[in-house]
Amino acid sequence: MTESPTEARLKFLEEAEAFKAEFERRLTPIEHLSPRNPAVFVSVGGGELGDLALTAAKRMFGGLNGGVRTVVFDRYEGFPAQDVADAYEVFDMLNGDRLEEAIRRHIPDPNEPHAIYLEIERVDTLRVCKLGIEAGYRVASTPYGPLICMDRHMTKLMFDKLGLPRVEWAYASSPEEVKKAARDFNLPVIIKPIMTSSGHGTTIAQTWSEVEAAYDYAVKHARGKGSEVVVERFLPQLKKEGTEVTQLVVRHFNTEGKIVTSFFPLVEHQRPGATYHESWLPASLPEEAVRKCRESAGKIAEFIGGLGIFAVEQFYVEGKVYNNEVANRPHDTGMITRWMLNLDEGAAQLLSSLGLPILEGDLEYARKGVYGVAHVILAPGREDQSYREAPVKFWGLWEVKRFMEAKGYRGDLWYFGKPAAYPGRRMGLAVAFHEDLAEARKRAEEIAHHAEAKIFYG
Ligand SMILES: Nc1ncnc2c1ncn2[C@@H]1O[C@H](COP(=O)(O)OP(=O)(O)O)[C@@H](O)[C@H]1O
Ligand SMILES: [Mg+2]
The missing domain is CATH 3.30.1490.20 (ATP-grasp fold, A domain)
Known part of the structure; x- marks a missing residue:
């Protein structure tokens, strides 16, 4: 008798659990950062989330001379993280042979300090994870983690195995x-x-x-x-009266050289459609719900194990928490951490996956007493419209800043620097701070819409 897809996936989860124990025994912290033998951080995918991790290596360590060499791949020339990396390559990351060859070239010896960050899903994940399982490469969080999280069936089976609430x-x-x-x-x-x-x-x-x-x-x-x-x-009530959250969790070394699990404050987000639209800190959920979100996310992180970030998407509706899906990496809704916390999710991914320490205070609020809301800045047109790419001619930073100043809005603007746009492409983030959440959301949206009209294509 052949095994069913469910049986096969349950077996895979068991394998993952056994592998985790062995993998974690092999993980060691990096004690010294040295320009002579730099730790190599490879980001497979170089969009805004890759950029956040790579710029952290420059900001915190001065890059290569501080002992971290950053490498990034993406499918097109001019991608956001390209110019901050010490090395970059442009190729189709769904091509497993090409991807493996590039990883092996940048990390010739998997026993030397390194980490591999799978920034997006549209890559040959299986091939990279196999490199981890069979050749000892340190894929974050574990070589099994991204495979479990990219497969909805496997993720649901994991929720059930751990007894977590879900729809x-x-x-x-x-x-x-x-x-x-x-x-x-x-x-x-x-x-x-x-x-x-x-x-x-x-x-x-x-x-x-x-x-x-x-x-x-x-x-x-x-x-x-x-x-x-x-x-x-x-759950029809979710969009009407419920809300969505992302519980970011990081597995990292503490200063005693032990792998521990730490929690980010809960990020809240709402979306008119299926894709990321706006997110904020702090979340407005009651304490009991926050506790449940943490409890589930902690169990997931400990089950998969290893080093790095887990982003657990959850629904909160009618007083109940449901686990939806998990990304074994930083999450678009979590970009607001850049303005609100001591350490953003990109920096946390870099530090944790390489085996560098994170302290308890790192995940505390840097900005207190206000809500920080991030709102996407999109290219015109809807995502499902026929695909027409247009290069960016120029964009009006001054005009957006003057608008913010005239309105008296406190906030920020992150322009990703993508060379071209297709309908609905995410081009940047508008951020607003205010003591009142509704006001902060309104302001972030206004800044975003103003900025959208100030990017010129063609
Ligand atoms: N069972 C559900 N009930 C209500 N809304 C849902 C449900 N599943 C998904 N959604 C909505 O659709 C969005 C995208 O679904 P998700 O499962 O996260 O897929 P994706 O991989 O596209 O993010 C969610 O963020 C939520 O707004
Ligand atoms: Mg989702």
Whole structure:
């Protein structure tokens, strides 16, 4: 008898657990940073999240002379983290041979200090993780972590294994199985490919005809194993009266050389659609809910183990916390940490994954008594419109700053410096600080919309 997809994934989780123990025994802190033998930090993907980690190496250590050599890959010339890295390469990171060759070239000996950060999902994750499992490369957090987190089915099985709260869900690999799950849960349901991000291939089915169409749609848009989906009970109250949060957790060495788990303050976010739109610190959830969010995230981090950041996405609705998905890396909603905490999530990923210490106070608020809200600055047009890329001609920093000044808005602007845009592309972040959350959200949105009108393409 062949094993079912569920059995295979449960077995994989067991393997991951066994591997973790062995992997952690091999992890050692870096005691000395030396320009003669620098630790190598490879970011596979160099968007804004890669940029946050790489600039931290420059800010905190002066880069190479401070003992950290940064390397970054992405698929196009002119990507945000390119110019801050000590070395960069442009190629298709879904090409496993090319990716492995580049990693091995920059880290010839996996016994030398290094860390590999998978910044995005659109890379040959399996190939990189195999390098970790078979050749001893230090993929953050463990070589199994990114594989568990990129697979919704495996993530849900992990939640259940750990007894964590989550929405009701079912695995399906045919239209009949989708229909059966929808009957069990009642409409509405949400149908998601096993491997996707940004809502690609996902359907919220309100009617039975939508359930019928959802499976084909998911299969058409899926990445990787296209015939598998997850069906979930849809929580209609989430967008109306609930809220979403990301519990960032970091596994790192403490000053005694022990691996420990530390928690960031809970980040709250809301979104009109499926993708990141605005996030803030501190979150407005009651204490009991915050405690539950932490408890779940802590169990996940300890189960997967290793060194690095875990971003656990959670829903809070009608007094309940549901775990949704996990990214084994920094998270777009967490970019607000850059303005609000002593250490941002990019710096924390760099330090923790390399085996450098993080102190308790590092994750405390640097800015107190205000809410800090980050709002995306998007290129015009909707993401699903036909793909037309336009180069950036210029952008009006002065005009945005004058607007902020005239309005008396305290805040900031992070322009990512992407050379071109397609409809809906994330070009930057607008940030506002205010004692009142609603006011801070309004201001961040106003700055963002003002900035959007000041980027000129063509
Ligand atoms: N079961 C659900 N009930 C209500 N809303 C949901 C549910 N699942 C997802 N969503 C909404 O869709 C968004 C994207 O879903 P998610 O599972 O996080 O996929 P992605 O990989 O695209 O981020 C969530 O942030 C949330 O707003
Ligand atoms: Mg998500």
